[in-house]
Amino acid sequence: MPNxxxxxxxxxxxxxxxxxxxxxxxxxxxxxHARERIPGAVSVPLARLDRLPAGPVVFHCRSGMRTNAxxxxxxxxxxxxxCHVIEGGLDAWRKAGLPVTADRSQPLxxxxxxxxxxxxxxxxxxxxxxLVAPAFFGLAAFVGGGLMMAGATGWxxxxxLLRTMPWNRRAGTI
Numbered sequence: 001m002p003n004x005x006x007x008x009x010x011x012x013x014x015x016x017x018x019x020x021x022x023x024x025x026x027x028x029x030x031x032x033h034a035r036e037r038i039p040g041a042v043s044v045p046l047a048r049l050d051r052l053p054a055g056p057v058v059f060h061c062r063s064g065m066r067t068n069a070x071x072x073x074x075x076x077x078x079x080x081x082x083c084h085v086i087e088g089g090l091d092a093w094r095k096a097g098l099p100v101t102a103d104r105s106q107p108l109x110x111x112x113x114x115x116x117x118x119x120x121x122x123x124x125x126x127x128x129x130x131l132v133a134p135a136f137f138g139l140a141a142f143v144g145g146g147l148m149m150a151g152a153t154g155w156x157x158x159x160x161l162l163r164t165m166p167w168n169r170r171a172g173t174i
Contacts, residue, residue: 006059006071006085011096014058014086022056022084027066027074031168035106038090039099046070049077056082064089107167114159118143 009017018024018040026033026041033043038060044051046066057078061067067074067085075083086093094100107113125139150156162168 006067006075006083008087009058009084011086011088011093011098014060014084014093015098017056017058017084022058022082023053024058024060025052026061026090027059027070028061029110031107032062032109034103035109036090036100036102038093039101046073049073052077052079054079054081056084058084058086060086060093061089063091110159110163110168113162113168114156117158117162118147 014024024038024041025044026037027044027046027049029045030043033041037043041060042053059067059074064085064087067089071085074085088095090100108116121143122140125136125141125143128136129140146157150159
């Protein structure tokens with residue numbers, strides 16, 4: 001019978017468990033894992049939980065929010081093996097002074113790129129709307145509508161477009 005919950009543990013306790021043989025699993029997307037990760041962590045995004053290694057597992061994300069929001073899915077995917085979640089995720093791990101590998105040559109995470117581009121387009125539309133012609137306010141409205149649609153449907157055209165850009169083809173995938 002699968003575990004019904006995850007045990008929340010400190011970064012120091014997580015490090016002890018990993019040293020004792022538990023597998024450290026990063027549930028973030030591959031682009032996030034490629035840019036910054038805990039050394040030795042295995043990338044198994046939420047969409048690929050069927051690829052979980054056997055045995056005790058310690059899950060983490062960036063802040064702990066994704067692991068907490070998906071606790072039942074993670075526990076079910078562990079097939080009854082002991083499973084834990086690092087309280088505070090990668091941020092808490094780093095704050096505890098534990099090692100983190102960062103590769104700044106990797107592109108920014110896709111969602112951060114979406115936030116930067118969307119914010120820039122909204123700002124540009126507002127500035128041009130005031131300085132050039134009110135019709136440019138339509139750009140801000142178009143981007144806002146696109147973000148609302150992405151939130152409602154889970155499909156983001158801007159993210160799909162950015163994913164095809166040359167700088168985003170370097171991030172590792174499984």
